[in-house]
Amino acid sequence: MLLDCASLLLDLSSLRQGSNSGRFELDTVAIAWGIDDVRPAPMKAVLDLDVSFRDQSFICRGRLAAVFETPCARCMAPATFRVTEPIFAVFSMDGSLEEDPSIVKIPRNGRFASLLDALREAVILSLPGLPLCREDCRGLCHVCGADLNEGTCEHTGPGE
Numbered sequence: 109m110l111l112d113c114a115s116l117l118l119d120l121s122s123l124r125q126g127s128n129s130g131r132f133e134l135d136t137v138a139i140a141w142g143i144d145d146v147r148p149a150p151m152k153a154v155l156d157l158d159v160s161f162r163d164q165s166f167i168c169r170g171r172l173a174a175v176f177e178t179p180c181a182r183c184m185a186p187a188t189f190r191v192t193e194p195i196f197a198v199f200s201m202d203g204s205l206e207e208d209p210s211i212v213k214i215p216r217n218g219r220f221a222s223l224l225d226a227l228r229e230a231v232i233l234s235l236p237g238l239p240l241c242r243e244d245c246r247g248l249c250h251v252c253g254a255d256l257n258e259g260t261c262e263h264t265g266p267g268e
C-alpha cells in the first residue's frame with residue numbers, strides 16, 4: 109500500500125482486494141492542514157492505516173499518533189495535544205451508489221484518494237476544549253499583559 113506522506117494521497121493501484129494495512133511516518137509539517145490556530149508539532153507522526161477494498165469501494169480506518177499545537181487559552185503560548193480520534197473515510201468508484209455525504213466518490217479509473225480531509229477531521233475533533241500550555245498556567249496579567257508564568261508584575265502582589 110502506497111501513501112504519499114506529505115500530500116496524503118493514497119495510491120489506489122497499490123491496493124489488493126480485501127484487507128490492506130500499513131504504517132506510515134508522516135511529514136506533518138509539509139502537510140497543508142488549513143486549521144485555524146493549529147499546527148503540527150515538529151516531531152515524528154505515525155499513521156497506522158487499514159484499507160478494506162471490496163468491489164469498487166475502499167473503507168479506510170486508522171490511528172494517527174501525532175502531536176499538534178494550539179495557543180494556550182490563558183497565555184497564548186503553544187499548548188500541545190495528541191490526536192485521539194480515529195481516522196475514518198470511505199471512497200467509492202461505484203457511480204450507482206445513492207448520494208451519501210459520508211462516501212467520497214472517485215472516478216472509475218481514478219488512481220488516488222486523498223486522506224487529508226479524514227485526518228484533518230480527526231485533528232479538529234481532538235482539539236481540547238480548554239487548551240493549556242501546562243495545567244497550572246497562570247495566564248497573562250489583565251492590566252499589562254505580563255506573562256505571570258515568568259513572574260509577577262506591579263498588578264499582582266506576592267501570594268495573589
Ligand SMILES: [Zn+2]
Pocket residue numbers: 180181182183184185240241242245246247
Ligand atoms: Zn499558558
Ligand SMILES: [Zn+2]
Pocket residue numbers: 249250251252253254261262263264
Ligand atoms: Zn500587570
